[in-house]
Structure formats: C-alpha cells, structure tokens
Amino acid sequence: MSGFDLTGLTASFGGERVIGPLSLSVKKGEKVALVGRSGAGKSTLISLIHQQVGRASSLVPQDLGLVNALPVFHNVFMGQLDAHSAWYNTLTLIRPFAKDSNAVRGLLKDLSMPEKIWMPTASLSGGQRQRVAIARALFRHSNLLLADEPVSALDGPMAHLVMKTLSGRFDTSVIAMHDVELALKYCTRIVGIQDGQIALDEASERLTPADISPLY
Amino acid sequence: MALNLIRKFAAASGLLFAFSAAVSAQTLVFTAIPDEDETKLVERFRGIADYLSENLEVDVRYIPVKSYAAAVSAFRNNQVQLAWFGGLSGVQARSLVPGSQAIAQGVEDKAFYSHIIAHESTGLNEMDELSDELRGKTFTFGSKGSTSGRLIPEYYIREAFSEAPEDVFSRVGFSGNHTRTLRLVEAGTYDVGAINFSVWDKETKAGNVDQDAVKVIWTTPSYPNYQWSIRGDADERFGEGFTDRVQKALLNMKDKELLNSFPRSGFIPVSNDAYKPIEVVGKQIGIID
Amino acid sequence: MFSSPTVRVSFLFLGIALVALLFADIAITAANPWKDLGRFFLGVVTPDFFSSEGVAVALLRTVAFAFVGVALGSLCGFALSLVYRNPIVRTFCAFIRAIHELFWALIFLQFFGFHPLTGVLAIAIPYSGIFAKVYSEILEEADPVPGRLLPPGTSTISRFLYTRIPDCWVQLRTYTAYRLECGLRSSAILGFVGLPTLGFFLESAFSQGHYSEAGAMLILFYVVIATMPLWVRPRLLPIYVLGAPFFLGEGLPIVWGNVERFFTQDIVPSPIRNGEGFSGLLTWLNDVMVTEALPGIWNTLVLTQIALVATGIIALLAFPLISAHFGGPVRRTGGHIFLVVVRSTPEYILAYILLQLWGPSMLPAVIALALHNGGIIGHLIGRQTSAIRLRPDAPIGFNRYTYELVPRVYRSFLAFLFYRWEIIMRETAILGILGIYTLGFYVDSAIQNIQFDRAMILIVITALLNIGIDVLGRFIRRKLALQTMPTC
Numbered sequence: 001m002s003g004f005d006l007t008g009l010t011a012s013f014g015g016e017r018v019i020g021p022l023s024l025s026v027k028k029g030e031k032v033a034l035v036g037r038s039g040a041g042k043s044t045l046i047s048l049i050h051q052q053v054g055r056a057s058s059l060v061p062q063d064l065g066l067v068n069a070l071p072v073f074h075n076v077f078m079g080q081l082d083a084h085s086a087w088y089n090t091l092t093l094i095r096p097f098a099k100d101s102n103a104v105r106g107l108l109k110d111l112s113m114p115e116k117i118w119m120p121t122a123s124l125s126g127g128q129r130q131r132v133a134i135a136r137a138l139f140r141h142s143n144l145l146l147a148d149e150p151v152s153a154l155d156g157p158m159a160h161l162v163m164k165t166l167s168g169r170f171d172t173s174v175i176a177m178h179d180v181e182l183a184l185k186y187c188t189r190i191v192g193i194q195d196g197q198i199a200l201d202e203a204s205e206r207l208t209p210a211d212i213s214p215l216y
Numbered sequence: 217m218a219l220n221l222i223r224k225f226a227a228a229s230g231l232l233f234a235f236s237a238a239v240s241a242q243t244l245v246f247t248a249i250p251d252e253d254e255t256k257l258v259e260r261f262r263g264i265a266d267y268l269s270e271n272l273e274v275d276v277r278y279i280p281v282k283s284y285a286a287a288v289s290a291f292r293n294n295q296v297q298l299a300w301f302g303g304l305s306g307v308q309a310r311s312l313v314p315g316s317q318a319i320a321q322g323v324e325d326k327a328f329y330s331h332i333i334a335h336e337s338t339g340l341n342e343m344d345e346l347s348d349e350l351r352g353k354t355f356t357f358g359s360k361g362s363t364s365g366r367l368i369p370e371y372y373i374r375e376a377f378s379e380a381p382e383d384v385f386s387r388v389g390f391s392g393n394h395t396r397t398l399r400l401v402e403a404g405t406y407d408v409g410a411i412n413f414s415v416w417d418k419e420t421k422a423g424n425v426d427q428d429a430v431k432v433i434w435t436t437p438s439y440p441n442y443q444w445s446i447r448g449d450a451d452e453r454f455g456e457g458f459t460d461r462v463q464k465a466l467l468n469m470k471d472k473e474l475l476n477s478f479p480r481s482g483f484i485p486v487s488n489d490a491y492k493p494i495e496v497v498g499k500q501i502g503i504i505d
Numbered sequence: 506m507f508s509s510p511t512v513r514v515s516f517l518f519l520g521i522a523l524v525a526l527l528f529a530d531i532a533i534t535a536a537n538p539w540k541d542l543g544r545f546f547l548g549v550v551t552p553d554f555f556s557s558e559g560v561a562v563a564l565l566r567t568v569a570f571a572f573v574g575v576a577l578g579s580l581c582g583f584a585l586s587l588v589y590r591n592p593i594v595r596t597f598c599a600f601i602r603a604i605h606e607l608f609w610a611l612i613f614l615q616f617f618g619f620h621p622l623t624g625v626l627a628i629a630i631p632y633s634g635i636f637a638k639v640y641s642e643i644l645e646e647a648d649p650v651p652g653r654l655l656p657p658g659t660s661t662i663s664r665f666l667y668t669r670i671p672d673c674w675v676q677l678r679t680y681t682a683y684r685l686e687c688g689l690r691s692s693a694i695l696g697f698v699g700l701p702t703l704g705f706f707l708e709s710a711f712s713q714g715h716y717s718e719a720g721a722m723l724i725l726f727y728v729v730i731a732t733m734p735l736w737v738r739p740r741l742l743p744i745y746v747l748g749a750p751f752f753l754g755e756g757l758p759i760v761w762g763n764v765e766r767f768f769t770q771d772i773v774p775s776p777i778r779n780g781e782g783f784s785g786l787l788t789w790l791n792d793v794m795v796t797e798a799l800p801g802i803w804n805t806l807v808l809t810q811i812a813l814v815a816t817g818i819i820a821l822l823a824f825p826l827i828s829a830h831f832g833g834p835v836r837r838t839g840g841h842i843f844l845v846v847v848r849s850t851p852e853y854i855l856a857y858i859l860l861q862l863w864g865p866s867m868l869p870a871v872i873a874l875a876l877h878n879g880g881i882i883g884h885l886i887g888r889q890t891s892a893i894r895l896r897p898d899a900p901i902g903f904n905r906y907t908y909e910l911v912p913r914v915y916r917s918f919l920a921f922l923f924y925r926w927e928i929i930m931r932e933t934a935i936l937g938i939l940g941i942y943t944l945g946f947y948v949d950s951a952i953q954n955i956q957f958d959r960a961m962i963l964i965v966i967t968a969l970l971n972i973g974i975d976v977l978g979r980f981i982r983r984k985l986a987l988q989t990m991p992t993c
Contacts, residue, residue: 069916
C-alpha cells in the first residue's frame, strides 16, 4: 500500500480541537506538501496519518527520535529492525554485518556524510542529525514517506539534495514544510492547512508562491 | 493447657519488657549464652528468674543476647552480674572481671562431652578415632565461642589430623547454636557437625531427631563445661553474703521441670580452677590470647 | 561498539567478574533447597500476625531508632557539609561512612552494651558522613548568580539562607526523606546483633523455622516502608523526631568506666598491652594480616566484583518491568511491587534468608546483593526510561529494549552502578557476619573471641578498602564523564 484515503481525522489538545474533522486522500505516486503557518496543525496531521497507516510508512518526525548514545550506523539500521529477528538485531548491535554497513554507507553517501557512519550521534551537528533521521527513513524501504520538516536544519544546496533524494526514493510522500519554493519544486500537490482545516488543495504546477502566501 | 499459655505469654512479654522496664540498682540481671533455640532459652530462664527472685528477695531479670560474646561483654560491663556460661565463655568472662567466680555447675558438666554427628548420605559409621574418612566432607561447628560446639571438637580434630579444620574439611561453617547444627546436619546441608551431648540427648528423647538421617559417629573424651559465674563485686552491690546466697539457691534447686529445661539433674559447687584445662586448650587454639 | 569507552569498561568488569567466579565458592549445599524455599514462600503468603506479641513493639522500636538516628545524622551531616571543603573534614567523613552500621553497633555494644545509645549512634555516625558529602554536593550545585547579585556586605549567613538553601531545598528534603527509608532498613538489621528492633525477632523466628511469623514481620516492614509518603508528612516530622527518643526502650544503664577501658585497654594491640615491644607488635600484625586480613580482603573483593556485575544484570533485566514503554498498567503494577519488595529488603536480611535455605556459600550473598541493588538501580532506570519520548514509529518489543532504551540509559545505568560499587563492597564485608569468609567474618570472629584489638584493625582495614573503592569508582565515573545524583 502506498496511497491512502482517510476521513474524519480529528485531534484535540486539552479539550481544544486543533485538527479537523477533515478528510485527506492521497493516491499512489502523489507527492504532497503540507504547508501552513507554524501551529496550523501540520505536525499533528502527520502523526494522525502515521497512526492510521501505521508501520507501512517511513516517518521522519520533527524531533528526529535519534538514540544519541548509538553510532550513526545503528540509528540508520533501526529503520529495518522489524525486518530481522531479535538475534540478528542483537548481534548487529555488537558487530554489524558487512551487508548492512555497506548499504548504510551507500545511503549516507547519497546524503554526503559517509565518513560519519561510526560516529556517535551525539557528536553530530543539527543538520547532520537531521540527515541521519532521513537515512533511517530511507533504509526502511517503504513506499510511503511521512516527514515533518525534514530539511529545516539544512542549508540551501543540501536541502535540495535531500529533497531530490527523497522524491526519487519514495513513490508517495506527505511532507510538512514551511519552505514554499522547495514544496513547489519537489512536490506534485500542495495542501495548505489553516486552523486545523484544509484551506488549499491544488496540484503544484497550477500554483505560484503568491498563491500560497495568504496561508502564512 | 491454660497455664502453659499464660506462661508462654509471660515469657514473650518478659522479653519485651526486658528492654523497656527500668533496671534499678537492686535488680539482679543475668544472661546466658544463646546455645539453643531462643524460645527455649526464654522459657527456661524466665523460670530461673522467678525461682531466684523468690529465694533471694531481690528483683531478678533475664536478658536474652544474640551471641556468646555479647553475654561475655554484658558480664564484663557489669550490665549483668550473673551468667550461665559455657566452659570457654566462662573462662573468657572471668579473666576479664577480676574477682568473679564460678559458683555452680550442672552435675553433668563435670564430665561433659561432645558428639560428632554425620548425615546418612556420607555413609560414615561410628569410629574409634577420627579417621581420614572425614577428609573432604563439609563440617559445621556451633557458635564460634562455644566450648562443646567448637573449642573441644576443634582441639580433637587438630590433634587427630595435625591440621586446621579448614584444611581437613572442604567447607567449615558456624551454625550459631547446637539446635541449628542438628537441623543442618539432619537436612544434609552439612555432612558432619559437632554438637554437645546434652542437646543431642534432649532432642532425641523428645523425638525431634530423624534417626535415619543423622547419627553419632564419634564422641570426645570428657571435659568440664557449663557453669554459673557471678561478678566479684556482687556482695558489694547486693549486700554481704549475697554470692553465697546465690550459690545456695542454685545448689538447692530441686524443681524437676526447671532442671529438665537445661537439662541437668542438679547443680553442684565448682571453682575457677576446675576450668584450667579449658583455658589451656583455648590458648593452644589461639582463641584466648 | 567496542570503540565506545563505556562498553569497553563494561566488558572489562564482566571479564573480572568471570575470572572472580573461578575463585568464588558458589554452591547450594542444602539437600532440599527448593523445598525450604517453598516453605518460606508458603510462610510469606500465610503470614501469622498474632504469633508473637513482640512484633508491634519491634516495629515501633525500628521506626524510633531510624528517626532518632537519621535526625541526628542529618543535623551533624549538615553542619559538616558547611566545612566539607576542608580536607581533614572530608577524610573524616569518608572514614566514618566507610564503616557499616553493624560494625558501629558491634563497637558500641562493647562499652555501651544494650543501651539505646548504641543503636542511635550506630545509625547516626555513618549517616553523618554520608549526609555531609551529599548535602555539600547538593549545595555546590546551587545557582551561584543570585549570590553574586546580593548587595555587598550581606552577611554570610543571610547569603547562605537566601541564595543557597531555597535553591536546594527540594533536593535536600527529597534526599533526607530517602535516607530515612534507608535508616529504617539499617535500624531493622541492628536487631541481628541484639538491639530490640525487627531483626531481633526476625532472626529468632527464622532460625526456628517459624516462616509464617517471619513472613508477617517482613510484610509489616514492607507496609511501613511503602506507606511512608502517607505518614511521613512535613508537618508531622517535628512530632516524630521529638517523640521518637521516648520509644527507644531503656535498655540497660551505661557504665561509663567501660568506655574508658575500651579505648585505653581493649583496642590497644595485645603485644603493647603485654609489653612485648615493637617486635612483638610486628609479629602480631603479621599474624593478623596473613591469617585474617588478606583472606578476608581477597574474598571481599571476589564477592564484590561478582555481585557488582550481577547487580548490573538484574537492573537491566528489571527496569522494563516498570518502564512505561512496555506492557500495560497491570504488569507495571506487578513490576513496581516486585521492585519495592526487593529494594526494601535489606541485603543482610535477604542474604540471611537465602543462607538459611541454601546453605553457606557465596551464592546467597551474590543473589541477595544483586536483587537488592539491582532492584534499586532498576527502579531508577525504569523511571528514567518512562520520561523518554520515543518517535511514533519506534520499534517495539525486544528491539525497543536493545536499540531505543538501553543505549539511552546506559550511561546513567553505569553511573548508578559505579556509585553503588562502594555500597556493595561495604555490604559484602558485613555479610561475613553470616558466615561467608569476607572481612566481616574475621571481625565477628575477633569479637567472639573478645579480641577487640584485632577487630578494630580489621574494621579499619575494611574502611580503607571501602575508601579505595570509592575513590576508584569516582575516578571511573569522571573518566567516563558519568553524572548521577546520589542514591542510597
């Protein structure tokens, strides 16, 4: 499965509704950008979708969820933990298999940080950490990507590189982002969120940055 | 039945109030080495306290302690004035309190002896002399400060093997008291153990010993053991002739139930000199400096 | 993974423990260990609360000794913490806390005898040393900025009261309350050497096989500890502290001459007492070292290293029991109860029980130390993991344990473990009193033989060994940059 059709999505915090009720249907092959002011409910929507589609997706949460004490390799490898037996995973913790480390190094090369593979994650910069979380999502090899501001800590060229890699590797994706230019360039469909509701839903080729700016 | 219950209650509460009631100068406090199960000791010595208090016309209180050394220290520190000691603890205590005297021992204590007992799984049988069959077995003494449960058996083990017990046996332990030595060997926790004959006989008579599981394999030659010792300053504190009165009361004890609780058939006079052999052995083994 | 220093250190200690196992005396010598254990558990589930009239009074005494001892200890400790920078004070505190409560009790028993002061001081003295250290650590962490902003000329006392105390108050209070719980445990085990607290009755019941009675006492003890938050209220504290001295019992009067005798004669090495001169003293010291101190030190070290690693293993196995990331509320409640029970039972009592059931060897001691200390660390780590927020797509089950949680808490786990290293050694030494050949065995033997000079030498050696391990533990923690707040 890579597309989804969800209806009646709602979320409340402290009795106050922050999302919905709204419906969102994403077809296989679509690359959706969620745009909107911070606090509009983009992150909440991403996690609602994740709850519904579950483990079939690859997730890049905003707070990354890295295990600082583990090296980069293991953090990336964690994307595939459910694909292996507990024995395999435990052995990998002690001594990784060459097959996996080559695969991970390849991914890291795409993200131009192959030399960091055995570094403790705690010693990385913010941008590098973000790329480790992205590598973890890539390593998962699912078709659907759910990402919450995956390039917020990356500089221009690097952000482009990462977005290109993501749109190349994932069939279908839902990415929350505030950078309108990147959204228009790498996504096929723009969904604007305002006050917990969908305020805009249009193919990106039919939009210009000016069309989106009222949402901010 | 009811009487028994009341006595039990009195024994238990006596134990409590030992710590709570004020002890006046005119109270004779005594203790005893904890060589058997505590409830038995408390029952036995509550009876003695009542008996002495009737005969001496002073308050008499029994204080239970947790170790032989605690009994010796309490005697030495004048927190107790009278004590029922073993041979060794008596020698230790009297050497620490100048003027103190052994005043009475049990009829049986004149020629006391210890048994070496073994669990049936060892296949050991009664032997004339401690033999090499014992090597490599596990062994438990009673308390570290016991005469019949440690000092004398250790002396004969060293004599027979010319080695320390730790080198003869694969494991050497201290069970704490004679009742526990019996239980541990009976259960097979230790292969072999040393126990005094009096506890052995009493428990056997009461039917508390599984004769199939444990038996006596050797008995030591006789030696002097338990005695009542009193501090040298007792007369000063309780009045002229007090020591003699205590001695007389002990010697005149005829109550069968009281005597059986030790178990002794009666008490006879004794002096410090009777325990010279114990002192010599204690020095040889290094327990006494 | 081996490139990480924490992992390397862990494997180093694991290796040491495995080597130590080769030298350790590990065995179950009882013929029927499981039957006895079964009878014991049967006793715990069929507790007999009315068999011994002494239990209620014993509990009251246990609580009273804990309150008086801890209150006195915290007062002295606070005073000492103010001058803790002084190296002499520092060394003094390290020394008094390196000697276990039971050793202090055995010392005071020799001259105060069965007077309540024996129990009170046995708790208050080592606790003063611990309080001094921890209070000073807490006070040092207070934010220094407010102090600098005070008008010049503010008196030291006002500066202290206005800027230090308020900042640390919560921590000081939490730690002191925690220590009170430790004090209850210390107080309970003092009964094993004859003071009128719970251990006195527990030992009697246990040694005679009255398991239902022993079970009842243990259950009541757990209830007292588990309900502490309910009955230890800040407003009631003054009442408890002022009232507790009246519930210590009167014991037997102190004869002051004994105190003088103890210090001027008993603990003077016998060759000096007997005028055998310097060469006599050397022979004597040599004898103590070869026949008692060295075997005792060796066994203490072997047992400590095995118990340390076993503690770590138990802690790592136990923390998921209460972690919010595993299982539902029912399982977690079960886990909490299990951990409360193992960490509320003093090592000494656990070891005593297991020794009775399994026969003498190092095994009962290892299990007792590992269960108690592993329970404490497992509780702290479990609580810490519950505060971790995992990403929504985090792995589950065993993978969650190995990849998400253990790596995150491993450093604080090691910090706690090395913090408790010295505590484990202190307990290991004391377990010798129960018949395992660690230093405590030789101390107890010397006391049983009325050779207090030997006992004192051995106690001082034990203290120095503890101080050494404490320094080493701190060195390793600093080297690995591990930080922790003090625990019991």
